[in-house]
Amino acid sequence: LPGLQVVAIAFALEVSVGKTNTVMALNSSNVLLPCTFTTCIGFQDLVFTWYFNSTELIYQGKIKSKTSEPTVVTSNPRVEFVGSTTGKDNNISILLNSVEFSDAGKYTCHVKNPKEKNAQHNATIFLTVVQKMVETDNTVTLIIVGVVGGLIGLLILFMLIKRVVLFIIKKTQDGK
Numbered sequence: 001l002p003g004l005q006v007v008a009i010a011f012a013l014e015v016s017v018g019k020t021n022t023v024m025a026l027n028s029s030n031v032l033l034p035c036t037f038t039t040c041i042g043f044q045d046l047v048f049t050w051y052f053n054s055t056e057l058i059y060q061g062k063i064k065s066k067t068s069e070p071t072v073v074t075s076n077p078r079v080e081f082v083g084s085t086t087g088k089d090n091n092i093s094i095l096l097n098s099v100e101f102s103d104a105g106k107y108t109c110h111v112k113n114p115k116e117k118n119a120q121h122n123a124t125i126f127l128t129v130v131q132k133m134v135e136t137d138n139t140v141t142l143i144i145v146g147v148v149g150g151l152i153g154l155l156i157l158f159m160l161i162k163r164v165v166l167f168i169i170k171k172t173q174d175g176k
Contacts, residue, residue, distance in 0.1 A: 013037065013038075013039050013111060013113050013116055013119040013120070013121045014037060014038045014039075014121060015035065015036075015037045015109055015110075015111050015121045015122055015123040016035070016036050016037070016038075016123055017033075017034055017035050017109060017123045017124065017125040018034045018036075021123075021124060021125050021126060022125070022126045022127075022128065023125055023126070023127050023128070024127075024128045024129075024130060025096075025099045025103075025127060025128070025129050025130070026099075026129075026130060026131075026132065027099065027100065027101060027129055027130065027131055028098055028099065028100070029098075029099060030095055030096065030097050030098065030099070031095070031096050031099050031127065032082065032093055032094075032095055033050070033093060033094050033095075033096060033107050033109075033125055033127070034091075034093045034125070035048075035050075035083070035091075035092050035093050035094075035109035035123060035125075036083075036089050036090055036091050036092065036093075037090045037092065037111045037121070038089075038090065039090075039113055039115075039116060039119075041115060041116060042065075042066060042115060043063065043065070043066065043090075043113045043115050043116075044064070044065055044114060044115045045062065045063075045064060045114050045115075046062070046063045046111065046112065046113045046114070046115070047060065047061070047062050047063075047073070047111075047112045048060070048061050048062075048063070048070070048092045048109065048110065048111045048112075049061075049109075049110045049111075049112075050079070050094055050107060050108070050109055050110075051107070051108040051110065052103075052105060052106070052107055053105045053106050054106065054108060057074060058075075058076045058079050058094075058107075059072075059074065059075050059076060059079045059081065059094050060072075060073040060074040060075070061073055061081060061092065063085050066085070066086065067086060068085075068086070069084065069085060069086060070083070070085060070092070078096060078097045078098060079094050079095070079096060079097070080094065080095040080097060081093075081094055081095075082094060082095045092109065092111070096127075099127070099129050100129065101129050103127060103129055104127055104128055104129045105126070105127060106124055106125075106126055106127075107124065107125050107126070107127060108122050108123070108124045108125075109122060109123050109124075109125070110122040
């Protein structure tokens, strides 16, 4: 009987917006929307697209190969491409200029690689626009955590001392 061989090729197109998927921006400031991609077998004629709230296309670029920078296919006047794909990381980040409250929402970075049998992947980042940045004060939280931790430590110490004292009393009574 002839053997049946199955060969699986794992294509790995990964798209990432970094460690956190939320960004906060000050009204009328510029904000960076990060996005990078990795691929195991390289890319050719790769297309990347940025969407606002899943439907509105705000930027589209095409990258011929690893040795060339992206070319703009479609762009919004307030969106600026700030990435680079000839370096170590394939950075396809954009800068959104003069953000307004109406810019708050979901931004999706979508990548399609024809070299990987048109593998597609995307990553999402959420933008919040605020009137002014507020510094959070964690002093009360730190005090509460410190007090609770201290009380738990004292309780453990008390239980340990009680055990040692009971052990000593038992040993002295056994000795009599």
